[in-house]
Amino acid sequence: MSAYFKPLPNPSLTSRPFWEAAKRHELKLQRCAECGKFVYYPRDRCPDCFSDRLEWRPVSGRATVYSYTVVYRAATRLFADAPYILAVVELEEGPRLTTNLVASPEAMRVGMPVTVFFDDVTPECTLVKFKPA
Ligand SMILES: [Zn+2]
Numbered sequence: 001m002s003a004y005f006k007p008l009p010n011p012s013l014t015s016r017p018f019w020e021a022a023k024r025h026e027l028k029l030q031r032c033a034e035c036g037k038f039v040y041y042p043r044d045r046c047p048d049c050f051s052d053r054l055e056w057r058p059v060s061g062r063a064t065v066y067s068y069t070v071v072y073r074a075a076t077r078l079f080a081d082a083p084y085i086l087a088v089v090e091l092e093e094g095p096r097l098t099t100n101l102v103a104s105p106e107a108m109r110v111g112m113p114v115t116v117f118f119d120d121v122t123p124e125c126t127l128v129k130f131k132p133a
Helices: 016-023
Strands: 028-032 054-058 062-071 084-091 096-101 113-120 126-132
Touching: 016 028, 016 054, 016 126, 062 096
Parallel strands: 096 126
Antiparallel strands: 028 054, 062 084, 062 113, 084 096, 113 126
16 A cells, blocks of 8 residues: 555544544535535534534435536646546535546536545545546
8 A cells, every 4th residue: 555645634623523424434414403404514503594503414425517627737746646637516415515536537527427435545534535426
């Protein structure tokens, strides 16, 4: 196993459940117990109704590509594995996530169905990524 050199997430008290779920290969998002909407990114209050009654719920991991870009020339040497795809995917539950989409750049289309997968990049850290469904 080779070492992983890219920057890693630094979970906050608020976002820690997201990363702990990812470690278990589960995609969980906050859901507002007042208005029922899913919330992403992790926050202390619902951006829609301002309730602080946010609960962590599993979501399907099924999404479609909302937008994407192919990075051919990385901004730093830490991302020397370019080309890679940065995408915004829209989950079927509603929220949009910025993510790394692992696919052939030529195969990419806005609206294409994608599904979550979990990349155990270090023994301590698992990243949430997407691939074509
Ligand atoms: Zn709400």
